[in-house]
Amino acid sequence: MDADADLLRTSGLRVTTPRLAVLRATESMPHATADDIVTALTAELPTTSHQAVYGVLAALTGVGLVRRIEPAGSPARYERRTGDNHHHIVCTLCGAIEDVDCAVGHSPCLTPSDAHGFAVTTAEVTYWGICERCAAAERDDAGDDAVGDDAGASDAGASDAGASGASASAAGDAAAPDAPRVP
Numbered sequence: 001m002d003a004d005a006d007l008l009r010t011s012g013l014r015v016t017t018p019r020l021a022v023l024r025a026t027e028s029m030p031h032a033t034a035d036d037i038v039t040a041l042t043a044e045l046p047t048t049s050h051q052a053v054y055g056v057l058a059a060l061t062g063v064g065l066v067r068r069i070e071p072a073g074s075p076a077r078y079e080r081r082t083g084d085n086h087h088h089i090v091c092t093l094c095g096a097i098e099d100v101d102c103a104v105g106h107s108p109c110l111t112p113s114d115a116h117g118f119a120v121t122t123a124e125v126t127y128w129g130i131c132e133r134c135a136a137a138e139r140d141d142a143g144d145d146a147v148g149d150d151a152g153a154s155d156a157g158a159s160d161a162g163a164s165g166a167s168a169s170a171a172g173d174a175a176a177p178d179a180p181r182v183p
Contacts, residue, residue: 007065012063013063017045021045025040028040030081030097031097032079033077034057038053067081085123088126089129090128091130091131091134093131
């Protein structure tokens with residue numbers, strides 16, 4: 001706690017219980033939403049409001065102690081890892097987010113083809129894919145479907161196909177490569 005208090009002081013912020021609690025929460029829950037942080041603080045600070053947490057996050061982000069990221073289709077997320085220009089990979093099925101270090105050596109993501117007069121200081125790259133847990137679940141579901149197909153169609157399985165004869169799952173899978181599906 002002393003290290004976080006020192007960070008707040010050296011950043012020009014007063015040391016307050018909510019600021020220390022939010023710093024701890026963002027350290028223990030990387031890529032947390034403001035709602036995640038409010039929920040985490042409920043036991044320690046039961047009267048802390050959403051507005052208070054948003055205010056603390058804005059102050060911490062403003063001085064660079066916390067980084068705000070905004071993956072497409074997802075609420076803002078907050079993390080303590082700052083100042084190293086790392087990127088993120090997001091699962092298109094469950095929304096899980098992991099850090100990805102910037103490319104070693106020549107980093108094409110830091111050299112735009114035309115900077116339009118801007119002095120580039122940071123590049124934000126977001127990779128999209130399917131995490132190991134979701135990929136394993138999809139494999140398990142595919143295995144379950146294959147077992148069901150071998151056993152013959154049940155009444156419940158036939159009713160799931162709908163009037164068009166195509167299952168909702170197959171229609172959803174066909175759309176997956178085109179756009180991220182973040183909860």
